[in-house]
Amino acid sequence: DAQSWTPMEIWPNQPFRETIFAPFGLTALQVPFDQVTIDLHGILETEDLPVGRPYMTWSSIASETAAVPLDGFDPHSLGGNIVKSPLQDEQLWQLLTALPADFDPRVQELAERVAGRDATDGEKIAAVQRYFLENYQYQVGITIAAGADPLTYFLLEKRAAHCEYFATGAAMLLRAVGVPCRYVTGFVAAERNRHGGYWLARNRDAHAWVEAYDRDRGWVLVEATPAAGVPQSQSSALADQVWDAWRARWQRAVAAIRQGGVQAILVAMGGWIQAPWLWSVLLLLAAVWLVRRLVHRWIGASSVAIDPQVAQLQRWLYRMDQRWRRAGITRATNETPHQFADRLLSISTEADHLQAAQWYRHYAAVRYGGQIELRSVLEMPNVAPRRKTSYGVTDPPKSRK
Structure with missing residues (x-):
């Protein structure tokens, strides 16, 4: 039923190569x-995804949980969202x-212990998700023992790791x-701009999770990463929200002008003059200008420097x-x-690739x-993979085809 579809307008403000991001349960585009x-x-x-141009999606999602309030977001409530779409393709199954x-037989034994006794798909999905949330911790990066398979080591040793390991581990179990299930990467939009009336997904909101097929309910989102590793609900300061909303409106205006030409410019200008928010923004900018002028006059100009350690990294x-x-x-x-790092190791396991993978994870x-910490920054050159010749330090060797 198209009337029950949920529309979403997506505005990409940076290039993502050929990928088109879409919500769970996409029905139209x-x-x-x-x-x-x-x-x-x-x-x-x-092959042609323009930056600064919106596109529309429609999704059909049934929720077994109450609506998520705008001022709070529980990442594990995602498990209540389902798409009633049958999996009938035998090849895909x-x-x-x-x-x-x-596949390590010890991991198979682990899966049987965790969810093998459960009868339904829904019970197995719940058991796997509960197992990770109760027995593992989240951290950025993981140290793998030499010669060990990364995923097997993570599952059997219960090492703290990041979302990619939790999603992959849940899919394997x-x-x-x-x-049936699949590993998914994307963004969790947990930040709402109340002034502009839209949700933001930033680079820090990148995440990995699992979509599993329940024969009784349909497709289900599975969040196996502990809450510390899932983008959390947050709200920026009012001034930041107003500024971001202004940038969003400007982006919309530029897109409309590119599409409609001179007529769109006149329509946009007329709308801006009559819009109360424009005068609010102008008053705010005037107040900011006046305050900055007073600060420069009485105290002296000040500037916020970029963290030198971040810049060095x-x-x-x-x-x-x-x-x-x-x-x-x-x-x-x-x-x-x-x-x-994983891609480097998939190409070769020679010393240069192993050292480089270790460097990127570090x-x-x-x-x-x-x-x-300053000490960690200063250590970075010491773990950089290099090989020496009679002429000095050289770049990594060319990859073998």
């Missing part, structure tokens, strides 16, 4: 370009229950007990990325250090692990 491809998992891609050829990351780009392996703009732990 309206985009400002001609060609869209969709795979077996419902992943949408295009086999794909979503497949396990790696080298669910598949091991016969529940960013320089180290840029240099490492440059080295591997010259070696023929480029880290994507939306690829986390942990994801790039960088993530230092950069996103809380307060950045």
Whole structure:
């Protein structure tokens, strides 16, 4: 029933290559370009995703829980959202229950202990999610023992890790007990701009979770990451919300002008002159200007400097990325250090790749692990992978095809 579909207008303000982000339970899509491809998992891609141009999505989601209040957000309430869409494709069913050829039998035994005795898909899903939330801790980065399979080590040793490990681990345990599921990455939009009336998804809101198929209910969101690792509800200061809302309105105006030309400019100007918020913004800007002028006159100008430790870490990351780009392996703009480390190891397990993977994981732990200590920043060059020749330090070797 199209009347029950929930509309969502999405405004991307940075490029994400070919990926089109869409909500859970997507039923319809309206985009400002001609060609869209969709795979077996419902992943949408295009060769031309313009920045600053909106697109519309419609989703059909049934919720078993009460509506989430705007001033509070429980990430684990996502498990109450379901999509009543039958999984009838036999090829997709086999794909979503497949396990790696080298799947460790100890992990299979773990899955049986956790959820093997449960009768229904819903009980198995709940048991797996409860197992991770009650027995594991969240932290950015994980140290894997030498020679160990990362996921097997995480599951059996109950090591603290980040969301990618929890989502992958949950998917493997669910598949091991016969529940079709898939690993998903995206953003959790938990920040609402009350002044502008919209939700924001920032880079820090990137997350990984699982979509599992319950034969009694349909597709279900599974959040196995502890609450400390899930983007939380938060609200910016009023001044920040007003400024961000102004930027959003400007972005909308520019998009309308590009589409409608001179007529759109006149319509936008007329709407701005009559809008009460415009005068509020102008008064606010005038007040800010006056306060800044008084501060400069009486106290002297002041500026907020960028944290030098963060800046140094960013320089180290840029240099490492440059080295591997010259070696023929480029880290994507939306690829986390942990994801790039995993990709390096999937290409080769030689010393250069192993050391580089360790470096990227160490960088993530230092950069996103809380307060950045000067000692950790100074240690970064010491763990950088390099090889020496008679001419000095060189870049990583070219990857073998």
